[in-house]
Amino acid sequence: NAGVTQTPKFQVLKTGQSMTLQCAQDMNHNSMYWYRQDPGMGLRLIYYSASEGTTDKGEVPNGYNVSRLNKREFSLRLESAAPSQTSVYFCASRDRGGMNTEAFFGQGTRLTVV
Amino acid sequence: AQSVTQLGSHVSVSEGALVLLRCNYSSSVPPYLFWYVQYPNQGLQLLLKYTSAATLVKGINGFEAEFKKSETSFHLTKPSAHMSDAAEYFCAVSPNTGGFKTIFGAGTRLFVKA
Numbered sequence: 001n002a003g004v005t006q007t008p009k010f011q012v013l014k015t016g017q018s019m020t021l022q023c024a025q026d027m028n029h030n031s032m033y034w035y036r037q038d039p040g041m042g043l044r045l046i047y048y049s050a051s052e053g054t055t056d057k058g059e060v061p062n063g064y065n066v067s068r069l070n071k072r073e074f075s076l077r078l079e080s081a082a083p084s085q086t087s088v089y090f091c092a093s094r095d096r097g098g099m100n101t102e103a104f105f106g107q108g109t110r111l112t113v114v
Numbered sequence: 115a116q117s118v119t120q121l122g123s124h125v126s127v128s129e130g131a132l133v134l135l136r137c138n139y140s141s142s143v144p145p146y147l148f149w150y151v152q153y154p155n156q157g158l159q160l161l162l163k164y165t166s167a168a169t170l171v172k173g174i175n176g177f178e179a180e181f182k183k184s185e186t187s188f189h190l191t192k193p194s195a196h197m198s199d200a201a202e203y204f205c206a207v208s209p210n211t212g213g214f215k216t217i218f219g220a221g222t223r224l225f226v227k228a
Contacts, residue, residue: 101163105157
């Protein structure tokens, strides 16, 4: 079982470049999430999609955009990368059962902006 | 608004000693509570969750946590630490009255000494 798959695993960008982080889940989950993980700050929610066709801002949405392409895929785009966006990015998904169900995480994308 | 606080960014125990990782939450109503574990260079995995059934929750790898409403706490314990328990642990809170945001604590890194 693949679960949640993120690509790429590593990326180095120059300031001002753009890129898209891809995420796909094969568990037929309704909700999908993008988090960033920074030392001492835990995971902070960037954007989420409660169901196909909807997206909403999380705690730290500035500088990012998302697309829920279909039920399986949820991408995160950096239009003009900044050094402050150097982080580890995690995609997660959750079943329709509600907020008492666990979230399943991908392996992460380690992004460095120079 | 919900929030979660983990006391201690680093905890060090000897192999065989008690593990205690602290988590306190802030919410107007008791939320759903989770503990996740993250091993190096991996995504997060669910250890256990509280969903308003039993207040003492047992998880994988011998971990358990007790929900105490009066103390707004959900501390994680394990009677005897093993070297393989060395990892980072995250407490998380999800709303049970609507909404789709899961909020994570800053994390506690557990070191286990031989």
